[in-house]
Amino acid sequence: MSAAIQCRELRKTYDGKIEAVRGLNLEIQTGECFGLLGPNGAGKTTTIEILEGLLEPTSGQVTIFGQTWKENERQLREKLGISLQETRLSEKLTVRETIGLFASFYREPRSPAEVLEQMQLGEKADAWVGKLSGGQRQRLAVATALVGNPKILFLDEPTTGLDPQSRRQLWDIIREFQQAGGTVLLTTHYMDEAERLCDRLAIVDHGQVIAEGTPAELIDRLSGHHMVEFQVSGDCDGSALGAWRALPGVESVRHDNGLVCLNVREPHLTIPVLLDAVTREGKQLLHLTTRQASLEDVFVRLTGRHLREE
Amino acid sequence: MTLAQQTLSTPVPVSSKNSTPRNSRWSGFAHLLGARLRELQREPEVIFWVFGFPVLLALGLGIAFRNKPAEITSIAVVAGPRAQDALSLIQHSSQSSSIRADVVEEQKALQAFRLGKYDLIIVPDGSASFQYRYDPARPESALSRAKVDDALQAGAGRKNPVSTSAIASSEPGSRYIDFLIPGLLGMNLMNSGMWGIGFALVDMRQRKLLKRFVATPMRRSDFLLALTSSRLVLMVIEIGLLLGFGILVFHMRVLGSLFTILLLATIGAVAFGGLGLLTASRAQKLESVSGLMNIVMMPMWIFSGVFFSSERFPAVVQPFIKLLPLTALNDALRATILQGASLSAQFGRLLVLVLWGGISFVLALRWFRWT
Numbered sequence: 056m057s058a059a060i061q062c063r064e065l066r067k068t069y070d071g072k073i074e075a076v077r078g079l080n081l082e083i084q085t086g087e088c089f090g091l092l093g094p095n096g097a098g099k100t101t102t103i104e105i106l107e108g109l110l111e112p113t114s115g116q117v118t119i120f121g122q123t124w125k126e127n128e129r130q131l132r133e134k135l136g137i138s139l140q141e142t143r144l145s146e147k148l149t150v151r152e153t154i155g156l157f158a159s160f161y162r163e164p165r166s167p168a169e170v171l172e173q174m175q176l177g178e179k180a181d182a183w184v185g186k187l188s189g190g191q192r193q194r195l196a197v198a199t200a201l202v203g204n205p206k207i208l209f210l211d212e213p214t215t216g217l218d219p220q221s222r223r224q225l226w227d228i229i230r231e232f233q234q235a236g237g238t239v240l241l242t243t244h245y246m247d248e249a250e251r252l253c254d255r256l257a258i259v260d261h262g263q264v265i266a267e268g269t270p271a272e273l274i275d276r277l278s279g280h281h282m283v284e285f286q287v288s289g290d291c292d293g294s295a296l297g298a299w300r301a302l303p304g305v306e307s308v309r310h311d312n313g314l315v316c317l318n319v320r321e322p323h324l325t326i327p328v329l330l331d332a333v334t335r336e337g338k339q340l341l342h343l344t345t346r347q348a349s350l351e352d353v354f355v356r357l358t359g360r361h362l363r364e365e
Numbered sequence: 366m367t368l369a370q371q372t373l374s375t376p377v378p379v380s381s382k383n384s385t386p387r388n389s390r391w392s393g394f395a396h397l398l399g400a401r402l403r404e405l406q407r408e409p410e411v412i413f414w415v416f417g418f419p420v421l422l423a424l425g426l427g428i429a430f431r432n433k434p435a436e437i438t439s440i441a442v443v444a445g446p447r448a449q450d451a452l453s454l455i456q457h458s459s460q461s462s463s464i465r466a467d468v469v470e471e472q473k474a475l476q477a478f479r480l481g482k483y484d485l486i487i488v489p490d491g492s493a494s495f496q497y498r499y500d501p502a503r504p505e506s507a508l509s510r511a512k513v514d515d516a517l518q519a520g521a522g523r524k525n526p527v528s529t530s531a532i533a534s535s536e537p538g539s540r541y542i543d544f545l546i547p548g549l550l551g552m553n554l555m556n557s558g559m560w561g562i563g564f565a566l567v568d569m570r571q572r573k574l575l576k577r578f579v580a581t582p583m584r585r586s587d588f589l590l591a592l593t594s595s596r597l598v599l600m601v602i603e604i605g606l607l608l609g610f611g612i613l614v615f616h617m618r619v620l621g622s623l624f625t626i627l628l629l630a631t632i633g634a635v636a637f638g639g640l641g642l643l644t645a646s647r648a649q650k651l652e653s654v655s656g657l658m659n660i661v662m663m664p665m666w667i668f669s670g671v672f673f674s675s676e677r678f679p680a681v682v683q684p685f686i687k688l689l690p691l692t693a694l695n696d697a698l699r700a701t702i703l704q705g706a707s708l709s710a711q712f713g714r715l716l717v718l719v720l721w722g723g724i725s726f727v728l729a730l731r732w733f734r735w736t
Contacts, residue, residue, distance in 0.1 A: 141573055
């Protein structure tokens with residue numbers, strides 16, 4: 056496998072002061088589905104637009120299939136399919152005309168009709184873009200990226216604002232593209248999306264990669280794979296976090312929305328001790344759940360923030 | 366959460382070289398132009414502003430300023446013992462058909478004179494003379510004084526020492542509508558060039574569509590060329606419509622060749638397209654580009670002789686007015702349509718247009734932001 060996308064020490068500073076990207080390194084292999092995960096404002100869009108050759112980095116290097124944007128822009132454009140965040144296509148053109156227009160820019164495009172069928176837009180082919188639902192518009196946006204028969208698909212928050220069914224449809228399309236040998240780079244702030252779709256992920260915060268690996272590897276970093284969340288009477292500000300941290304098998308502890316969250320290696324050992332401790336202190340257990348650790352937990356652990364927060 | 370795996374019926378090959386079409390060099394341009402024209406055609410307000418509005422304007426102004434038959438003069442004769450004398454003198458003159466005289470109270474007469482109902486008041490004084498009251502600042506009032514005086518003197522038996530005669534002349538080519546239509550043509554070329562290109566570009570920039578386009582292998586020059594070409598297609602229809610309208614409804618005579626007119630209009634449309642491109646080269650919002658457009662176009666609406674001749678402005682500013690692209694275009698169109706002037710006779714005007722267009726394009730392409 057060779058690197059499809061590579062960037063080294065990428066930096067982007069807006070107006071000489073706002074540092075959107077601060078020394079970011081990525082290497083994405085051919086055939087991979089790679090996810091950039093991070094909260095709003097983490098620098099995901101800036102990063103992906105630099106990789107797409109739409110933004111000039113302040114410093115750093117980008118290569119796509121070993122070629123730079125400066126020297127091979129036209130050839131690279133033929134190989135890339137891009138869906139930007141918030142593009143509003145012309146409302147008074149039909150779906151078929153829109154796809155036909157985008158196909159006309161490429162030397163060897165796919166058949167527009169075939170792409171529309173694949174995107175389940177065949178029935179809407181003669182409808183004006185203005186009459187489409189949000190999910191259909193998003194699929195059309197991805198269709199405009201696929202019609203050029205790309206080798207790499209760039210998707211910037213492809214499923215934001217979609218209903219669950221439209222999201223799954225889009226996931227299927229992305230998987231299909233990947234199974235046929237394509238490389239995918241997507242940004243998202245949905246955990247489940249990243250976990251399901253991506254072979255590898257980079258968690259981005261404040262313009263830097265703070266963790267990278269497969270979803271399983273990232274969760275492994277928590278050492279304990281389980282989360283125990285509980286609430287006891289009289290302890291709502293989490294002042295006793297230190298005491299909970301001292302329980303056997305607890306890797307880390309945090310206070311989240313009135314709940315105490317323990318990251319534990321073996322819940323069957325920790326929970327009895329936890330119950331004993333609660334009774335010993337004469338308190339009441341108001342709530343207790345356990346679950347598998349998720350990427351969200353990894354993210355909170357690394358940044359102290361939730362993904363969806365600003 | 367259940368994972369609803371929706372399997373799609375057809376597996377899709379990433380590349381199927383045999384069945385895929387190979388696009389030619391110009392397919393992008395052709396599709397861009399086609400898409401733009403279809404978009405315009407589906408926008409009813411565009412059809413109105415580009416085609417309906419200029420024709421309606423020409424019709425309205427053509428009717429309002431049509432050459433009327435000899436003007437009827439309304440005058441007041443202040444009621445009194447000698448009012449009847451004045452009336453009968455006027456009635457006996459050869460001008461009686463074009464003078465309408467009312468006998469009214471002095472106060473009422475003054476009131477109506479101020480409101481413009483009467484052009485002149487005749488005040489008979491005690492003796493045998495009449496006094497005229499008129500406003501020298503109102504052309505029709507001054508005219509009325511001369512006419513009524515002539516009628517009174519003639520009615521009273523004046524003999525003309527020299528005999529004269531006159532022939533009426535109002536040929537097509539010298540009327541207001543003949544002046545107006547080339548001006549409207551020029552104004553329309555400016556409006557549609559500036560708005561059609563500038564506004565459309567900022568709209569696409571705001572919608573991130575420009576960014577989406579440059580993310581494809583689309584040639585940027587093809588895009589701008591297609592946008593300009595779509596305006597040229599509209600331009601041909603516009604010219605046909607306005608000139609055809611002038612010829613059919615107002616019996617306008619076109620002396621210059623259609624080819625010269627089209628060539629001039631094309632140069633004008635491209636020049637204003639360049640100006641539109643420049644105005645829109647960096648603006649991110651429709652509101653800001655609207656303001657800029659108005660600042661650029663306002664002086665030309667006023668000074669460039671659309672509705673009245675630019676010669677009316679003081680001589681000091683004439684050199685500047687002549688350098689405005691719309692003045693050059695309007696003057697060139699008028700000279701060609703009304704006087705049949707040849708292209709070579711209009712070198713200066715063409716140069717003004719080409720310079721405006723050329724410099725605008727060069728600057729616009731340097732500053733243009735696709736994102």
